[in-house]
Amino acid sequence: MKMVQEEIRKGPWTEREDFKLNCFVGLFGDRRWDNIAKVSGLNRTGKSCRLRWVNYLHPGLKRGKLTPQEERLVLELQSKWGNRWSRIAHRLPGRTDNEIKNYWRTHMRKQAQEKKRGLSPSSSSSNSCLTSASNPTVDSLPFPKTGEESFYDTGGHDTIAADSLSFPKTGEESFYDTGGPEIIVSAEKQIEEEKAGENVYSMDDIWKDIALSEEKTIKPAYCSFSEGGSTFSHHALTSSSWEYFLDSLWRMDEEIGRRNLIKSPTGGQ
DNA sequence: AACATACTCAACCGCACTGTA
DNA sequence: TTACAGTGCGGTTGAGTATGT
Structure with a gap:
């Protein structure tokens, strides 16, 4: 099955897109944006994904006016x-x-x-x-000195943090208040359980694997995180679990769409 | 109430830098 | 060494909203 390259999307992000991006950043870390853009099927550029993450979706962001x-x-x-x-x-x-x-x-x-x-x-x-x-x-002032990493320059996720898998703490009611993506939660659990695992793959290995498997269909065989010399989790997404993950994501999409329609028939933003 | 103007903020663009094959 | 891809940064734009007339 060949992926048809759709037109690159521009303009405001939808909640669905945010949700997908969050999920994929949670899985792969905030690096290799082009790959995230590709694998997620967002039809956005990697640059656009990065910008959205850094300026809006990052869990550490403060909201509201500057003090x-x-x-x-x-x-x-x-x-x-x-x-x-x-x-x-x-x-x-x-x-x-x-x-x-x-x-x-x-x-x-x-x-x-x-x-x-x-x-x-x-x-x-x-x-x-x-x-x-x-x-x-x-x-x-009690702020980090120059040269220290900023809160959003994470260098990739060391772990699949709950924060990165959930959503910005805006306080506003949002689509993800609706019961939550169980697949993500169970993935986290699995990660916890497998933290002591011995098969460790670097992110590069993962991306290489994705690239290889892309010819057939897009599904990475592994999902683990090894950054800065230490690997914090090891989580294998087998082909079938990857399919299940994507499938769940798309089904969530539909569900979100339905909820949005009920909530605001005119649409958001 | 209607229109004009000002303001805010998200997003895009182009360029420069960095890492990697 | 070099070419290329990925990433980060600063400038700019434009849509949506608030405020003034």
Whole structure:
């Protein structure tokens, strides 16, 4: 059975896509995005998948507006480092470079407008923070020092963490509140049970295997995680269990679709 | 209430860097 | 050594929403 290459999808992500991406990142880790994109059948580019994961789906993400302390820090670091957004984001756990970039743009625009109107820059609420001597300095803040890994630069999943298999903690009601994907839960269980297993495969082995098996049909023979010199779990997805997994995923899709239709006939986003 | 404007945020694009075969 | 693929970063865009007139 030959996979027909469908058109690459663009634009806003649907809940289904998020769900699939989450599942596949949980299985394979947040590396090899092109492969994740391919294997998941998302019809998205690897780049798009990565961006969605990093900016939206990552379990460590904070939601909502930046706190005044975070705003101060962004301003201070920007004045120190310039537009090194990802570097700045490293100092703000749970915040993404995109978020910070957006905040900065908004802030600058506000400032420009105030200047235009002839207001003194010091009247800007955020601006005064920069000069305040009572503000905590960058280095005194309890954030990771530069060079440490940011929360979202995980270097791949060491384990199939429950977080990565569940969903962002947004607090908002979501499709995955609906009883949960049992297949994922049972996969986790299986992983736990097999943690002491002796057959260990690196992610590269897994991907190679996927590449090999792709000619016939897409199904990796193994699912284990070996990153940074240590392997944390060993989990073999046999062809049949892989088929079962995918099948379950697609069936979940249908279920989600049905629920969404009932919930909001107009659709989301 | 209707329209205009401002704002926010998710997503895309292009380029540069890095790792690997 | 080199070419290529994958990844990360910064800039930009545009849709949706909030606010003002």
